[in-house]
Amino acid sequence: MNIKWIKNRKSLAFVMAAILVSCSQERSPVTGWAYNDPTNGGFEKPPYEEQETGPGLVLIEGGTFSMGRTETDVTYEWNNVSRRVTISSFYMDETEVSNFSYLEYLFWTSRVFGPTFPDIYYKALPDTLVWREKLAYNEPYVEYYLRHPAYRDYPVVGVNWLQANDFCAWRTDRVNEFILIREGLLDHVPSPSDQDYFSTEAYLSGKWQGQLKQKLPSFDEQNPERDVRMEDGIFLPKYRLPTEAEWEYAAYGLIGNTIGERITDRRIYPWNGHGVRNATDSYLGQINANFVRGAGDYMGTAGFLNDNADVTAPVYSYWPNDYGLYNMAGNVCEWVMDVYRPNTLQDADEFRPFRGNVFTTQKRDSTTLIGGLGGEILTNVDGPVYQKFKHKVSVPGAHGTTVGEPEEVIDSVLTIMTNDVINGNNNATQEGKSDIPGRVQWREVSSAVSTDNLDERRNYKTADYINYMDGDVMSSIFYEQGEDAYTDKADKMMYEYAKTSLVNDKSRVFKGGSWRDRAYFLNPGVRRYLDQRQANAWLGFRCAMTRVGSPVGLGK
Numbered sequence: 001m002n003i004k005w006i007k008n009r010k011s012l013a014f015v016m017a018a019i020l021v022s023c024s025q026e027r028s029p030v031t032g033w034a035y036n037d038p039t040n041g042g043f044e045k046p047p048y049e050e051q052e053t054g055p056g057l058v059l060i061e062g063g064t065f066s067m068g069r070t071e072t073d074v075t076y077e078w079n080n081v082s083r084r085v086t087i088s089s090f091y092m093d094e095t096e097v098s099n100f101s102y103l104e105y106l107f108w109t110s111r112v113f114g115p116t117f118p119d120i121y122y123k124a125l126p127d128t129l130v131w132r133e134k135l136a137y138n139e140p141y142v143e144y145y146l147r148h149p150a151y152r153d154y155p156v157v158g159v160n161w162l163q164a165n166d167f168c169a170w171r172t173d174r175v176n177e178f179i180l181i182r183e184g185l186l187d188h189v190p191s192p193s194d195q196d197y198f199s200t201e202a203y204l205s206g207k208w209q210g211q212l213k214q215k216l217p218s219f220d221e222q223n224p225e226r227d228v229r230m231e232d233g234i235f236l237p238k239y240r241l242p243t244e245a246e247w248e249y250a251a252y253g254l255i256g257n258t259i260g261e262r263i264t265d266r267r268i269y270p271w272n273g274h275g276v277r278n279a280t281d282s283y284l285g286q287i288n289a290n291f292v293r294g295a296g297d298y299m300g301t302a303g304f305l306n307d308n309a310d311v312t313a314p315v316y317s318y319w320p321n322d323y324g325l326y327n328m329a330g331n332v333c334e335w336v337m338d339v340y341r342p343n344t345l346q347d348a349d350e351f352r353p354f355r356g357n358v359f360t361t362q363k364r365d366s367t368t369l370i371g372g373l374g375g376e377i378l379t380n381v382d383g384p385v386y387q388k389f390k391h392k393v394s395v396p397g398a399h400g401t402t403v404g405e406p407e408e409v410i411d412s413v414l415t416i417m418t419n420d421v422i423n424g425n426n427n428a429t430q431e432g433k434s435d436i437p438g439r440v441q442w443r444e445v446s447s448a449v450s451t452d453n454l455d456e457r458r459n460y461k462t463a464d465y466i467n468y469m470d471g472d473v474m475s476s477i478f479y480e481q482g483e484d485a486y487t488d489k490a491d492k493m494m495y496e497y498a499k500t501s502l503v504n505d506k507s508r509v510f511k512g513g514s515w516r517d518r519a520y521f522l523n524p525g526v527r528r529y530l531d532q533r534q535a536n537a538w539l540g541f542r543c544a545m546t547r548v549g550s551p552v553g554l555g556k
Helices: 004-008 012-020 099-113 118-123 139-144 159-181 199-203 246-253 405-421
Strands: 057-060 063-067 082-088 089-095 216-220 221-226 333-339 361-362 442-444 507-511 528-531 544-546
Touching: 057 246, 057 361, 063 246, 082 246, 089 246, 099 118, 118 159, 159 199, 246 333, 246 507
Parallel strands: none
Antiparallel strands: 057 089, 063 082, 089 544, 216 221, 333 507, 361 442, 507 528
8 A cells, every 4th residue: 555645744643534534424335334434333444545566576467378398308307397377466576685685684683683582693694605615716705795795786695495484574574664654653663672673463463562653543432543454455465485386477577578468479588589698789699697608607708708797696687577577597596485396387276376385373372262263362472492592402412412602502403403394393493484582473274273173174174285196195106005005104205305305395496597507497497496494505585475456556
């Protein structure tokens, strides 16, 4: 909702009241009762136009396209068979997230959580050691790439999938906090603490501990003022990673090749043509992206560097595609939301395809449930599950020994957390939702909880559908039919992780080519994967946001 014009008035409350009174005679078409009328309870219809475009985002108008392979499958993995799907409109970052943007996140994290929960800051740090190679001198990148101002506009690397999701959650809260401050509803707090920093979910659930500057007027006579609600349309949806289908659709930018409903040219890369060089007269022959042109050729010859970059390039380098997105081919590969399975493109829905659903719900205090409904929403209090290891920790396998240095503590704790995840204990990391103090707690829906009503549902019966149709009990080729079909499932997994496969439920898809890749990987249809806890010097990310309402905007 864009209401910047309100800033020229004395008070948001005054303007909102004037608007609400002026339309108080509008009546419900189903009951005849007037909206915004205190005499009948004060049911409100706030003014709303359309979703505001968040900072750094570009609207990607949705549509149908052929997802998957567009050229020879040189890896012979057969994991991206072409299929026609439809993508809803959404927003995507114009560029990859830069070092400077990530440093802003680290600065805020250190300032808010550093005095009490320093391990939250340590957990957010990129792995700068990803630059090291056994037979290459890359130490300057280890020391300078993240923090030196010469690289501030270059894409951040060394960030794993979980860290990228934490960044998205932080960005959501900071943008919505700015909107409330901009509209005069919230006081700016220069130095928030871990007790009063703004959290969108905590605010909407009534659990935020901060103080508002003023509230919105209400037509409820018993409560003349109220907090901002979802129904007001002021808050933006969550920043998140794009799905694989969204990323691929946005990368092709086929809106530039469309006449009516006819796509005139199918693309191999985010630009027209079958080559990697620019075909326009002004820039004829110049390289379109940052990649490896041939064996040992990462940048060309002195005097005319073919891509003007040795490793990564600034995020605004080269030509944007027809959606206005930069570096959707080359520079760095990018994390997406999806869990990797080779058959996803054949199994997933035709509309908004995605693999990785783990359905969750907010945790509520069971002691405050009324008739099986309601219950107070719970927020985190103690911080990360590994906070208790801050001062010392027993090293796994070394009985009675402890370590005290921060780096050793974090390494040991992450080892414990990793083992917990492998052994099926997801309390340590729940799909990128960190156990950070002040945030709303979430849990997986369960048939054991009566209020989840899974027995009454038809569209899903459990929480975790990562393995659905590709790796679950029913799809495995190793299970025998009969009464004992599922008794040996622990020993006969379809994807035997670390034995015959590197695929498991933590294997996340990444898309696009990088500065270390050949031209084949610049094709948006190429699929690769990596464990969500790992990072690389050629892997970054960009954020996306759901578009709500009209797919094209007002007046179209």
